Amino acid sequence: MNIAFVSSTVRGEIDRLLSQTAEALSAKGVRLSGVVKILQDQPEDAHDCDMDLRVLPDGPAICITQSLGEGSSSCRLNPAGISAAVAAVEQRDPARSDLFILNKFGPQEAEGHGFCTAIGSALEQGIPVLVGVGPSSRDAFDGFVDGLAKPLPADPDAILGWCQQVIDNR
Numbered sequence: 001m002n003i004a005f006v007s008s009t010v011r012g013e014i015d016r017l018l019s020q021t022a023e024a025l026s027a028k029g030v031r032l033s034g035v036v037k038i039l040q041d042q043p044e045d046a047h048d049c050d051m052d053l054r055v056l057p058d059g060p061a062i063c064i065t066q067s068l069g070e071g072s073s074s075c076r077l078n079p080a081g082i083s084a085a086v087a088a089v090e091q092r093d094p095a096r097s098d099l100f101i102l103n104k105f106g107p108q109e110a111e112g113h114g115f116c117t118a119i120g121s122a123l124e125q126g127i128p129v130l131v132g133v134g135p136s137s138r139d140a141f142d143g144f145v146d147g148l149a150k151p152l153p154a155d156p157d158a159i160l161g162w163c164q165q166v167i168d169n170r
Contacts, residue, residue, distance in 0.1 A: 001123055001145075001148055002123075002126075002128035002129065002166045002169075003119075003123060003128070003129040003130075003131065003145055003148065003149045003150070004128075004129070004130055004131070004149055004150040004151070004152045004162050004166075005105070005130070005131045005132070005133045005141065005149050005150070005151060005152065006018065006130070006131075006132055006133070006152050006153075006154055006159060007132075007133050007134065007135065007138065007151070007154070008154040009135060010154070013154055014103070014104065014132035014133075014134065014154070015036070015037040015039065015103055015104075015132065016039060017132075017154060017156060017159060018036050018037070018101055018103050018130065018132050018159075019036045019037055019038075019039050019103075020156060021101070021130070021156065021159050021160060021163065022036045022056060022101055024156075024160060025099065025160070025163060026056075026057060030098045030099060030163075030167060031057065031096060031097050031098045031099075032056040032057045032097060032098065032099055032100075032101060033056050033057070033089065033092055033094055033096075033097035033099075033100050033101075033122070033127070034055075034056050034089060034099075034100045034101040034102050034103075034115075034118070034122075034129075035053040035054065035055055035056060035085055035089060035101070035102060035103055035115075036053065036054055036056065036101055036103045037051055037052070037053060037054075037103045037104075038052040038053065038054050038061055051063070051064050051065050052064070053085050053103065055085060055088040055089055055092075056089075056101060060088060062081055062084050062085045062088065063078070063081050064077060064078055064081035064082050064085055065077060065078055065081065077106075077107065077108070079108075082108055082114055086114060086115055086117075086118065089115065089118050090117070090118055090121075094118070094121055094122050094125055094127055095125055095127075097122070097127050098127070098128075098167050098170070099127065099128050099129075099130060099163055099166070099167060100118070100119065100122035100127050100128070100129045100130070101129075101130045101131075102115050102118075102119065102129070102130070102131045102132065103132050104131075104132045104133070104134065104137075105131050105132065105133045105134075105137050105140070105141045105144070106134070106137055107137070109137070109140070109141075109144070110137050110140035110141070110144075111140075112144075116144065119131070119144075126170065127170075128163070128166035128167065128170070130152075130159070130162075130163060131149070150162070
């Protein structure tokens with residue numbers, strides 16, 4: 001089972017690293033599946049949790065957050081947006097992929113939903129998986145993969161090196 005994860009306590013670093021990894025691998029002709037966050041400058045009045053995902057390899061872009069109104073401190077994840085992103089990923093043939101990337105193993109996955117089935121399908125087909133895991137979801141992720149995932153440093157060269165190694169070994 002080839003699954004690795006990247007963690008960081010620096011806000012936004014995992015998203016940046018995985019998006020840049022996907023971009024670099026795509027430029028090399030690697031066939032990707034999964035989702036990465038679309039990196040964009042946020043307007044001053046935007047909420048720092050606004051998030052659009054790009055379904056790999058070529059879209060669509062799907063917004064997975066929702067506006068809850070001024071002053072709200074509740075979780076802004078939009079279950080319908082996440083469901084749309086999951087459906088878009090699952091509609092693609094994972095066997096035509098060299099690597100599956102998930103920007104974040106988050107609350108939905110921690111509860112056994114979200115992209116869990118897509119991760120399992122990729123692994124069952126021998127497709128390596130790269131996942132971003134934040135500190136709050138680490139225990140759930142370790143339980144999901146039974147501790148078998150390889151931790152990678154938050155370093156672009158190390159991440160690309162692992163990706164290239166597992167792709168070459170397929």
